[in-house]
Amino acid sequence: MEKKDEFYIGYADTVGQETKSSIRRFVLTALGLLIVGAVLFGSFQKEASNSTFDFDTPTKISGTYYEAPYPMLRVELTENTFKDILLLGFGKFGANAYLDNIKKSEVNINGKHLTIEGNLIYYNGKTLLQIDDSHKIDLDNSKKKNFILPQAMGTQEVVGEIVDPKCYFGVMKPGYGKIHRSCAALCISGGIPPVLVASEANAVSEYFLLTDLKGNPIHKDIIPYIGIPSKLKGEVEKMEDWYIMRIDVSEIEKLEKESSIY
Template structure:
């Protein structure tokens, strides 16, 4: 006869122990094994770290997103702390010579400064070299610039979409990661067609493979992709 368990009965509790003990042990073992296996194969999006600190001086360009072009012609994107940009601080210094200090993020030869201090420097700002590269139709992924330039690794795909949008809403410069190199790089700084920040509609296309039209311009040693978000489609 099948034993009948009654929770409040001490007798039936003991009877149940015989059947359930090996099941509980198996369940504990199964949970432990699954924890181990799932932890070992987990993908790590990165710990939000920078590679160090950096002090730079150069000419500030406020649009489409703040950047500094050094006297050597190296273009460094600027962002604020956390998930915020520094548009408000950069705007009054547009075209002026500035000095800045902050955290240093880097992927490949592309640098970003997470600005702790930004102020005008002595001397005149120099207009950076600009080279229009014409109209392009590019395929790639719009990513949060801070994550893709080294703070995370690289912080893409839909699981990070909301996080990337939080950065975008906060003003962190977006970066277009092209599927194949364009003018020598896969990492393109982004902006809207009017050289302003990308419109809010870009959020629907964040962290997913898209094809879109736009124009390219080399500013210093960086390529800026002024994308027409209205043309964005799934390739």
């Protein structure tokens, strides 16, 4: 006798055995594909960076202030061992607005000793400090100055990707690439310094604060190149653990390749 296919109406009939079996096979197959897809998707993802942003833990940092040309604090870790901390403002803004009160009281605060309370951001050997209140900055003229001149490194040609350091070093994961371009553009437009990340497959990275050819800050002019693998050429100087590169923005060469950040 020829077997008839089940015809099932949800509001009128009970579920037949064949329909039950079909639903069971579909659910098990879909679940299996979902698990396999999740495993494959996860295996192709890059590991999240071990960067840290102490958003809820304010820290006081003391050191010698300078702008080269972006706000930095040179901190003495141990005797004759120093580290440069890049200063940032709250949200998507640079630190300058928070330093205005101190700047108004002094002819020039370069080389002055400041104590700043803010939130630390650190990753891959670099440290940044977010300032959220201008009243948390104190000037002490009695302290000694620890200021050095930059070390000239000559002309260099570097392949990398331009990022905003606040997101890249701790606030966003990932903080680079096309997916992050719009956010980085807002940060850099707001006064956060542009940083060129030059990375290799062995995870060795160098970081270059970018300026114009005269050593002045650049912000809006560099926006078209953010988050795009590029080749940059310029005069490089070294200030402790940061490099500074003077560039002609119009000579940046965009590269047709995947992100150079690993």
